[in-house]
Amino acid sequence: MTLQQVNPQLLLKEIRADMDVDEDDGLAPARPAARVAPRTSIPDLTDVPEPPRRGLGRSTLSAKFDAIGSIVAAICFTALVYWWFSPFTGAFGALVVGYLVFLGFYALLVSIGNDRRAVADKIMTVLMISAGVVLFTALAFVVGFALFRGADALRHLNFFTQTMEFAGPLDPLSDGGIVHAILGTLIQISIALAITVPLGILTAVFLNEVGGRFARFVRTISDAMTALPSIVAGLFVYASLVHFVTHQKSGFAASMAITVMMLPIVIRASDVVLRLVAGNLREASYALGANRWKTVWHVVLPTARSGLVTAVILGTARGIGETSPVLLTSGVTAVMNLNPFSGPMISLPLQVFEFVKSPEPNMIARGFGTAAALVLLVVLLFIVARLIGGRPPGVQSNGERRRAAERSRDDLQRMTAAAAAVSLASVSAHVVATEFDPMPYEPPAEPAADPTSAKDPAPATEPASTTDPASDSEETPR
Secondary structure, three states: OOOOOOOHHHHHHHHHHHHOEOOOOOOOEOOOOOOOOOOOOOOOOOOOOOOOOOOOOOOOHHHHHHHHHHHHHHHHHHHHHHHOOOOOOOHHHHHHHHHHHHHHHHHHHHHHHOOHHHHHHHHHHHHHHHHHHHHHHHHHHHHHHHHHHOHHHHOOHHHHOOOOOOOOOOOOOOOOOOHHHHHHHHHHHHHHHHHHHHHHHHHHHHHHHHOOHHHHHHHHHHHHHHOOOHHHHHHHHHHHHHHHHHOOOOHHHHHHHHHHHHHHHHHHHHHHHHHOOOHHHHHHHHHOOOOHHHHHHHHHHHHOHHHHHHHHHHHHHHHHOOOHHHHHHOOOOOOOOOOOOOOOOOOHHHHHHHHHOOOOHHHHHHHHHHHHHHHHHHHHHHHHHHHHHOOOOOOOOHHHHHHHHHHHHHHHHHHHHHHHHHHHHHHHHHHHHHHOOOOOOOOOOOOOOOHHHHHOOOOOOOOOOOOOHHHHHOOOOO
16 A cells, blocks of 8 residues: 555544544543542451450460470470480580470470460560579579578678677687678768769759750760779779879778769669650640759659669669779778778778688688678668669659648648638628718619690790880899
8 A cells, every 4th residue: 555545534543543542632642531449348347256365464274284294395305315315414404405495395385276476475485584584593593602601600790790800810700790891881882872873863864854965975975984894993093082182092082983883874774764754744844834943853853763763773783892993992901990081991892802812711701701791781772772762653652642641731721711711801892892882873863754844845945035114224233
């Protein structure tokens, strides 16, 4: 077909069909048809059975069966494979292998009647419980070992009432004691807490409530000081305070070294705790008209009280057990010294170090007894701290509830008296206004109508006055 034989109209229709165009709009593309969105509907769940609920705080019979069965299977499998068919020996290795076998059997038993998520939840629960048991066992072992080795010294009363001034390495345990080390530890840690607690909490409040570029710098320095070696802190205090200022070792210098070790821990822990305080509590305080200081003092700090006590406990645990900075700054003595600014003052960790250096069994027993006394002292301080500030936010003690009730009664009496005074004053003012008003208000009286004027109305214009000739003739006297 040649170009002359081509029909232009037929060619245009084919082009339009290929391009999917509209006849009315010429070569413009045709508008696509509007898509109708499918309507949403609520599925019918009447015939769907409800899945079984998992109990998070209670243990069912099947869970107990899975745990007990896994323990028995792990013991039997470990005894069969570890001791009979393999050349391995040792109780620790058997314990590790038995624990891994227990996890495998427990996962297998749990997966029989549960889904994948339930199996993962059960395995993680077992791992967390196992970690807690391991930590508690380690703590109990340390405390029990110290008490066991120091029982020979702890059973003597003089160990807590005497000093080592007149006792030597060869003297029996019935002579000498550690009362000077106990008092020295209490004095040093008290001075350190008096400096660390307000400074650390104020720094944490500054980091959270104020902020800024300098706050970022302070947070970085406090994080870096957390990993500071204790011997470096002791050398710093020795070079700056002992060598240049006091020229002697003392309990105050040891307190400064302990403060350097405690301060970054208190700052970091308090910073984390204050970050957990909800921001809407601050916003509510500001909305009620409180300024920043009142918000921090009455809202933020009481809410984070238990966490701040935990931060202080962590710092105390770090500072009360330090030995190397105290060795460089406090000095060693066997006599009682209650003045932290004059003369050496020994502490319990340093006393343990001095006792265990001796090869004599009695001195070693005194060292373990001193370590046990240190552990008991730390536990006592923790209990006191928990009693003081371990309550959750919003829970008041008996004294606080009593004082709050007394304040409520005082406010009620004050508001009642003020309301009675206002009502009496309003009544008195009303009585005075009604009885002694010199110009009482009276509504204007309407004029009475004249009956004669109704019958004979007055003319609109007055008649012309007539002159009396007699009156005109007489002159009016002036």
